[in-house]
Amino acid sequence: MTRLVLALAAPLAGFLAFAAAAQTGADLVSRSELRVCADPRNMPFSNDKLEGFENKIAELIARDLNEPVRHVWFPQTVGFVRNTLGAYRCDVVIGTVAGGEMMDDTNPYYHTAYTIVTRAADGIAAASLADPAFADMRIGVVAGTPPTDLLIRHHRMAHATPYSLRVDTRYEAPSRQMLDDLVGGKIDVALVWGPFAGYYISHDHLPLSAAFLASEPDGPRLDYHIAMGVRPGEAAWRRTLDRAIAKHQDEITRILLNYGVPLLDERNRPMTAVAAH
Numbered sequence: 001m002t003r004l005v006l007a008l009a010a011p012l013a014g015f016l017a018f019a020a021a022a023q024t025g026a027d028l029v030s031r032s033e034l035r036v037c038a039d040p041r042n043m044p045f046s047n048d049k050l051e052g053f054e055n056k057i058a059e060l061i062a063r064d065l066n067e068p069v070r071h072v073w074f075p076q077t078v079g080f081v082r083n084t085l086g087a088y089r090c091d092v093v094i095g096t097v098a099g100g101e102m103m104d105d106t107n108p109y110y111h112t113a114y115t116i117v118t119r120a121a122d123g124i125a126a127a128s129l130a131d132p133a134f135a136d137m138r139i140g141v142v143a144g145t146p147p148t149d150l151l152i153r154h155h156r157m158a159h160a161t162p163y164s165l166r167v168d169t170r171y172e173a174p175s176r177q178m179l180d181d182l183v184g185g186k187i188d189v190a191l192v193w194g195p196f197a198g199y200y201i202s203h204d205h206l207p208l209s210a211a212f213l214a215s216e217p218d219g220p221r222l223d224y225h226i227a228m229g230v231r232p233g234e235a236a237w238r239r240t241l242d243r244a245i246a247k248h249q250d251e252i253t254r255i256l257l258n259y260g261v262p263l264l265d266e267r268n269r270p271m272t273a274v275a276a277h
Contacts, residue, residue: 029091029237033070034062037084037093040073042169044199044259045095048073053195053259054094057109057252064244075169085231092241096229103229106241109252111264112194113223114147115210117182117201124189128214129154137188140178146220147191147213161187176200182208194262202260212262212270223264 036058038046046052048071050059055071062069072090074083081102084090098108118124126133129150136159141147143162151157161181163174175196182190183206190197197210215222228245230238245252253271256263263271 028088029234032067034058034065034067034092035090036069036071037080037090038071038073039076039080039169042076044195044203044261046071053255053261056255058094060248060251060255061241061244064248065240077166077168081229085229088231091230091234091237093229095226098225098227100229104232104234104238105227105229106238106245108225108227109245109249110256110261111223111225111266112262113264114145114213115192115194115197115262116213117179117190117192117197117208117210118188119182120207120209122188124209127211128216129156130216134189138186140181140187140190142174142178142191142193145191145193146222149220150213150216151191153216153219179206179208195259198260198262200260210262212264223268 036054038054038058040046040048042052044052046054050071058069058071070090072084074080081093085093085103093103096103096105098105116127116129124133129139129147134154134156138159138161139151139156140161140163141151142165144165148160151160163178164172165174167174175192178187178190178192179197179200181187191213192210194210194212197208200206201208201210213222228241230241253263257271265271
């Protein structure tokens with residue numbers, strides 16, 4: 001996902017390198033294999049055992065292109081884009097926020113948001129941090145992500161437990177740690193990016209409940225469309241990926257739902273199945 005919460009800190013140097021390449025009209029996309037820039041240990045998105053949903057989506061796109069997949073591994077931390085896509089070692093980032101500055105992006109292929117996670121046994125139905133039910137609860141949040149602004153707005157920071165945003169995913173998994181702390185009683189509420197929450201709750205059978213965190217007028221944006229990222233100036237390659245995404249959108253959506261990823265439809269309503277055509 002370069003995903004939403006991790007793409008926020010991509011370095012300017014990488015962008016300048018892309019801009020220079022775009023001006024030359026360079027198109028160095030491999031014509032013999034689908035070269036994917038990916039994190040070797042960032043489930044549920046990807047890993048070097050090819051167990052993530054982005055691994056599965058890459059395989060689907062590669063079959064459409066009649067090419068094999070080759071992953072170029074680099075942890076999704078500072079320097080990810082610069083050292084992979086920007087260095088021409090690979091040609092596509094399978095998950096990035098649509099409209100970001102570091103890459104050109106395809107049409108979005110899923111829409112998700114931040115979630116509020118509680119222990120199922122606590123029976124908490126509220127999804128807004130404005131609710132008095134959360135007044136004295138210990139709330140976990142990944143520092144620097146949009147839900148932090150809601151904690152400030154509702155004067156909840158005194159009860160917040162921050163988890164690191166910039167980590168080497170080979171050694172740390174802050175969202176997973178937050179959910180473990182919630183199960184273990186170290187915190188009472190977790191504000192987690194939807195794909196992390198949905199996957200770990202379903203895959204590991206955690207006794208937790210998740211709901212989309214309620215957005216607020218003039219509040220931070222909590223929902224994002226996710227696309228694939230390519231280098232600026234490679235419009236033909238972007239259009240090729242767009243055609244493959246459109247052709248296989250239903251299959252992509254099924255993959256996401258099978259991984260527990262909470263999805264929103266075009267009207268911002270939760271999706272539970274692929275719509276019939």
